[in-house]
Amino acid sequence: MAxxxxxxxxxxxxxxxxxxxxxxxxxxxxxEGMSLLATVHYGDHYDNAFWNGRQMVFGDxxxxxxxxxxxxxxxxxxxxxxxxxxxxxxxxxxxxxGALNESVSDxxxxxxxxxxxxxxAEQADWLIxxxxxxxxxxxxxxxxxxxxxxxxxDPVLGDDIQPAHMDGYVRTTSDNGGVHINxxxxxxxxxxxxSALGGHAWDRAGRIWYESLRAPQVRPNATFRSFAAVTVRQxxxxxxxxxxxAVSEAxxxxxxxx
Ligand SMILES: [Zn+2]
Numbered sequence: 023m024a025x026x027x028x029x030x031x032x033x034x035x036x037x038x039x040x041x042x043x044x045x046x047x048x049x050x051x052x053x054e055g056m057s058l059l060a061t062v063h064y065g066d067h068y069d070n071a072f073w074n075g076r077q078m079v080f081g082d083x084x085x086x087x088x089x090x091x092x093x094x095x096x097x098x099x100x101x102x103x104x105x106x107x108x109x110x111x112x113x114x115x116x117x118x119x120g121a122l123n124e125s126v127s128d129x130x131x132x133x134x135x136x137x138x139x140x141x142x143a144e145q146a147d148w149l150i151x152x153x154x155x156x157x158x159x160x161x162x163x164x165x166x167x168x169x170x171x172x173x174x175x176d177p178v179l180g181d182d183i184q185p186a187h188m189d190g191y192v193r194t195t196s197d198n199g200g201v202h203i204n205x206x207x208x209x210x211x212x213x214x215x216x217s218a219l220g221g222h223a224w225d226r227a228g229r230i231w232y233e234s235l236r237a238p239q240v241r242p243n244a245t246f247r248s249f250a251a252v253t254v255r256q257x258x259x260x261x262x263x264x265x266x267x268a269v270s271e272a273x274x275x276x277x278x279x280x
Pocket of ligand 1: 127
């Protein structure tokens with residue numbers, strides 16, 4: 023008997039694996055060919071999905087606000103990318119390094135989806151989890167890389183409070199220092215860089231972010247500013263002046279000096 027959740031999880035893991043292999047030349051999460059495993063129907067109406075360090079775990083959602091968590095390919099790409107980040111830069115999951123960790127997952131989660139759909143930066147929706155929200159929710163997705171802070175405004179879920187610029191940086195002790203909040207700032211920087219460069223976002227912007235994540239200069243306690251500087255440098259090393267300029271401009275537009 024077909025279980026739609028099993029099929030979605032299988033296809034989503036496969037699409038993420040294919041993206042990393044074909045676009046970035048990476049052999050699975052650890053770049054050493056580790057098998058991708060997933061548990062589905064975790065818990066009872068569990069409202070989340072996560073990478074536990076060894077495998078993916080998907081909840082079915084409560085059915086009122088959230089559908090099953092296998093339904094959005096960008097969510098699957100997001101969670102698996104946490105494994106890639108852990109393996110490469112090991113960005114500490116707190117404050118700015120934690121927000122970078124979240125942002126890197128949103129960036130590659132979105133790119134996995136864009137690659138699977140064959141979309142250009144202009145055609146992409148730049149949303150995370152748009153299929154996940156039920157019709158009862160007043161919103162379009164969990165997050166927007168293009169317009170952070172606009173994804174939802176719901177009586178139960180609350181308001182999307184992601185800032186799109188350093189002026190709105192949220193200092194808080196909740197959410198590990200706002201890792202899911204302030205990620206809006208580097209998310210928008212990526213969107214701006216990818217849009218300025220045009221074409222398929224994974225070709226240049228994605229490659230620049232990926233090689234930055236792998237660069238030894240990015241430490242576990244990286245700040246927005248230190249990460250930005252590495253992306254600007256990588257843009258010049260990997261491509262040239264146009265790319266370096268686009269990435270530098272993108273960070274400046276969100277208030278981070280690259
Ligand atoms: Zn995450």
